[in-house]
Amino acid sequence: MVPRPCSVQAALAVIGEKWSLLAVRELAFGVHRFDSIVRNTGAPRDILTNRLRRLESAGVVEKRQYSEHPPRFEYHLTEAGSELRPVLLSLGQWGDRWAVDVPTVRFEHTCGEALELVHTCKACGGEVTGRDLKAEQLTSDWTSAA
Amino acid sequence: MVPRPCSVQAALAVIGEKWSLLAVRELAFGVHRFDSIVRNTGAPRDILTNRLRRLESAGVVEKRQYSEHPPRFEYHLTEAGSELRPVLLSLGQWGDRWAVDVPTVRFEHTCGEALELVHTCKACGGEVTGRDLKAEQLTSDWTSAA
DNA sequence: CCTAGTGGGTTGGAAAAGTCAACCCACATC
DNA sequence: GATGTGGGTTGACTTTTCCAACCCACTAGG
Numbered sequence: 001m002v003p004r005p006c007s008v009q010a011a012l013a014v015i016g017e018k019w020s021l022l023a024v025r026e027l028a029f030g031v032h033r034f035d036s037i038v039r040n041t042g043a044p045r046d047i048l049t050n051r052l053r054r055l056e057s058a059g060v061v062e063k064r065q066y067s068e069h070p071p072r073f074e075y076h077l078t079e080a081g082s083e084l085r086p087v088l089l090s091l092g093q094w095g096d097r098w099a100v101d102v103p104t105v106r107f108e109h110t111c112g113e114a115l116e117l118v119h120t121c122k123a124c125g126g127e128v129t130g131r132d133l134k135a136e137q138l139t140s141d142w143t144s145a146a
Numbered sequence: 147m148v149p150r151p152c153s154v155q156a157a158l159a160v161i162g163e164k165w166s167l168l169a170v171r172e173l174a175f176g177v178h179r180f181d182s183i184v185r186n187t188g189a190p191r192d193i194l195t196n197r198l199r200r201l202e203s204a205g206v207v208e209k210r211q212y213s214e215h216p217p218r219f220e221y222h223l224t225e226a227g228s229e230l231r232p233v234l235l236s237l238g239q240w241g242d243r244w245a246v247d248v249p250t251v252r253f254e255h256t257c258g259e260a261l262e263l264v265h266t267c268k269a270c271g272g273e274v275t276g277r278d279l280k281a282e283q284l285t286s287d288w289t290s291a292a
Numbered sequence: 293c294c295t296a297g298t299g300g301g302t303t304g305g306a307a308a309a310g311t312c313a314a315c316c317c318a319c320a321t322c
Numbered sequence: 323g324a325t326g327t328g329g330g331t332t333g334a335c336t337t338t339t340c341c342a343a344c345c346c347a348c349t350a351g352g
Binding site for chain 1: 148149150151152153154155156157158159160162163164167168171172174175176185186187188204205206226229230231232233234235236237238239240241242243244245246248249250251252253254255256257259260261262263264265266267268269270272274275279280281282283284
């Protein structure tokens with residue numbers, strides 16, 4: 001029996017390791033230097049080194065040299081990395097509501113207001129609460145063992 | 147130096163361990179039995195046992211007994227767990243786009259159409275792309291070491 | 293010149309987590 | 323009586339993670 005082929009699992013294979021998403025969060029927050037990411041996440045240095053390498057080879061992060069002697073690098077989100085922001089936002093909102101007493105981060109939208117994220121269906125425009133949806137496996141050669 | 151206090155990190159502390167979110171995915175897909183979750187995720191049995199315990203004590207999952215002799219249980223999402231669906235959706239959509247060649251799961255909204263998720267700002271109704279937002283630390287006693 | 297600090301790592305060893313295969317028990321089915 | 327299922331537990335083994343220390347090239351201060 002083979003596990004369910006799934007884009008959630010594929011995404012987690014890229015950003016699901018411990019510290020990876022926190023590193024992405026820092027980059028999204030505009031923190032680009034190794035030492036700062038270490039301090040702000042609390043990640044061990046060697047692990048962070050490893051994570052940044054993996055994120056880089058997965059195309060989520062890119063290294064930019066800002067000094068030659070000695071060689072020094074900044075880390076930036078690629079387009080793929082940038083598109084993780086909705087993931088961070090929904091995760092943060094869930095955390096605010098269910099895993100934390102007092103909100104610790106305020107996201108501000110360009111409209112000037114505090115961002116409260118609403119997930120809507122592109123087709124009908126209606127809000128997606130999560131309760132009102134079904135999942136259907138597209139890969140025909142896979143059968144769930146329910 | 148203390149790490150950044152953050153709801154993303156708080157959320158990850160609850161559902162960020164390996165296999166946890168895949169287990170939640172199965173529950174969201176309507177798979178409620180231990181053996182099926184094992185098969186569909188590929189998680190080792192002992193780890194899954196552990197994860198379900200942790201998710202349960204975090205209030206994301208609840209156990210329901212459906213047989214007495216022998217005692218048998220089903221796992222269901224609580225309200226907190228159910229609200230992880232947007233996280234799964236945005237993660238899945240990111241995976242579809244950046245981590246997988248061919249989409250493997252189709253989500254259908256109650257409107258009957260295939261769900262394509264759009265993230266909008268509740269205040270102005272505009273789409274949130276991720277590029278157009280700022281994060282601000284609310285905890286005043288924390289200073290970023292950028 | 294000497295010292296301290298910064299940036300981006302690497303190294304080694306100990307502790308924790310994950311993996312795998314086997315086992316268990318209570319029932320149901322054939 | 324043999325086989326299967328559901329929901330685990332156990333023990334041995336492997337892999338990750340963690341932590342503290344170290345390194346090197348440079349900069350800034352006195």
